[in-house]
Amino acid sequence: MLRLVGQRLLLLIPLLLGLSVLLFAWVRALPGGPVTAMLGERYTPEAAAAIEAEMGLDQPLIVQYGKYLLRLLQGDLGTSLRSGRPVLEEFVNRFPATIELTVVALIFAIGIGIPLGYLAARRAGTVVDHTAVVVSLVGVTVPVFFLAFILKYFFAVELGWFPTSGRMSPTMEATHPTNFYVLDGILTAEWDAAWDALVHLILPGIALGTIPLAIIARMTRAAVSEVQNADYVRTARAKGIRPARLRTEHILRNAMLPVLTTIGLQVGLLLSGAVLTETVFAFSGIGSFLAEAVFNADYPVLQGFVLLIAVTYALVNLLVDVSYGLIDPRLRRQQ
């Protein structure tokens, strides 16, 4: 197991190197060069020359890349053109918000998707099954931003059940030691703040979690359909074990193997979906910040965030692979 983790972490090195080359080349390949792109309407020859000198753009490409890489290794991802703060700092400040949102979306997707898929498989061909199939089909096809608008319009604007935007009500006073607002509220025993932050997470969480929910439900349905007809399930029934035990320990546990892989892949989707959802709900995570960075041509932010998101994605998938081994003893030895 440790060996697997070690190997996978080592694999991150070539992955990140490759990505850094791509990101470096991307900025250099912008129309009119990076300086024009960065300055946009503010372009003057003087400003351009100043930036070029500052960024060392007059040096050979390989030297530029070497310096870029060196800075990366020191944890220097550059400075946001817009806010003037280091990119890493911007990321660290906003990432907890997106993690909170992703966790809520995942809880929603897994909490409903797995039971729905399970029921559909166990009652194949019935109303439950057909409903589940339709729900998952609709779930996959509705665009995230559209769903986000609809949810916001009905449940926040019309019915007023949930707040329309933000991470917390502006009137709420709270301390934020970790920047995970719900966690902060719990840690500092500011229960009203925790609750307020949680309520703010619900609509964006549902909007973000719907596509993964649909995919997880379908995957679960397929996996359970297969496992429930497996020989060992019949043998377990022949042993006369309790139905609850049959469901959880034999059927669900075996069916979870493929579903787990799907969940790992969904995390990447959640990070990209966060850009749209956070924008609609004015939720200040990395998604909405990225969207802003795109509009403002804030290239250091885009470069840095893409790199950090890639690392996150790789780590999440490593986690999934490790947990795969925990569920399936056959993989432990291979790993």
Added chain:
Amino acid sequence: MSDEKNTMNEQRPAAGSGAAEAGAPETGVAKTGADDVVLRIEDLAVDFRTEGGAARAVRDANLVVRRGETVAIVGESGSGKTTLAMAVLGLLASNGSVAEGHIWFQGEDLGEAGPQHLARLRGTELGLVPQDPMTNLDPVMRIGRQIDEGLIDNGLRTRRDARARTVELLDEVGLPDAGRRASQYPHEFSGGMRQRALIAMGLSGRPALLVADEPTSALDVTVQRGILDQLSDLTHELGTAVLLITHDLGLAAERADKVVVMYRGEIVEQGPARDVLRNPRHEYTRRLMASAPSLASRRIEIARKRGLDDVLDRTLLAHEDGAADRGAAPLVSVRDVSKVFRIRGQGLLGRGKDFTAVDGVSLDIPRGSTVAVVGESGSGKSTLARMILDIETPTTGTIHFDGRPAGGSTQAERIAYRRRVQPVFQDPYSSLDPMYSVFRAIEEPLRAHRFGDPEARRARVEELAEQVALGKGLLRRFPSELSGGQRQRVAIARALALKPELVVCDEAVSALDVVVQAQILRLLAGLQEELGLTYLFITHDLAVVRQIADRVLVMQNGMLVEEGTVDEVFDSPRTEYTRTLLDAIPGKDLELAL
């Protein structure tokens, strides 16, 4: 729950005390539960809902199983024997149901008892030993826990005492080092050990009736024998009635008090084992007897009865002559071949170990003859075959084919070699690409070796299909639409496509029913005669060897322990190991019946 359990337990001695009435006529007493009848099936019909309406899988079935008695249900796959057993356990697939008739178990009608009651009987009064040890254990749960849970849920042991009992049960079925083994996972067990675990599981509730569905068909003969002995001893000791489902008439003859023959969903014949086998009344039973691969089956005599003597005579004579003529130049000559595999070490610091799969083997395969290599799994017979096929390279020693080194040093030589030596593998279900039609599967080697234009290939495929007796209509079908026997014919046609000289059959008929098996063996014998083929037969089934081979080589732990003609080896085996293998063949008793 516990109250019900107690009442059920009290019924057991009561049912047994009626043993004195054993001689009473069987009709009419079942409903009272006062005799020693454990199971009585009356006019049973089982239907399966399919897209084309209800399909009847079992009809008009009547049978009785008494306390302590072993009743074998014999039939080919699809005969309804497993369906019948599953109906008793209430474990029919979700689209199956009992359409007519009654199943009386210890005096109560299971049809009226309802699914919940039946669920309570399973694991206590009703036990199951399923067919395939590879797929019947939950792969992600420790073996011990899989037995514990039954004990706990049936109220037989508390959570704390369950494991001790599980270890006892595993010990009882002959699993060595049961305490440690209980905490291992199924993939750490061999097939035989898994089957032992499944038997422990089936008997864990001390059932009155044990359904054993082909309990050993997936295992080696010697392992099979040990496990069947264990099963008989235990059920005898515990007074358990056994419903033994099998396609192997020899096994039924040897193990059962009563034999029930099923054919196409109906019971066509039943009675005491000896009577049924001595005087088979139904045509199907006779066919089954004729096909049974047993020591006694004397393939040639049977074949002669069936009008195939010409083919066989010529085959036999052909290579007697052939061996004399070309005695000096065997087609394949293997000299001192060994194969050593390196096993990867475990953990970070584990070191690799060497494992000698084949150890200094020498053999000759005369042209036009059939040489069989027999042994248990792990004896190295498949590795030997793979080296002759040039899939593996020998670590030391040489293999010559037609006077030249097998395989070849260049890619072109290797490809040419592949045309002359073709394999037929064991499992026709997995060795055919499910997405290829039969035509395409047979055509593939022709394409790969650039044989003629599409028209010529079509003609060749049709010719091959005819040779292996596959109807033209089947060429457009896909493997999933074929029976096991038909698939194996496709595999043989594919192997023959390039007109090979040597065909290596690795357990080529082991997965087939006896009747189909006999057909395929006859086909292979016919093709040998017609095309002058040489066969290398790799098998664990000695009965098959007697039907097809000229020479037999016995392998054990990578070494050749005995070699001779079929008659020499079968009639006067020289080593203890060969004798064990011969003894393990089920159905020696069939000799009497024939």
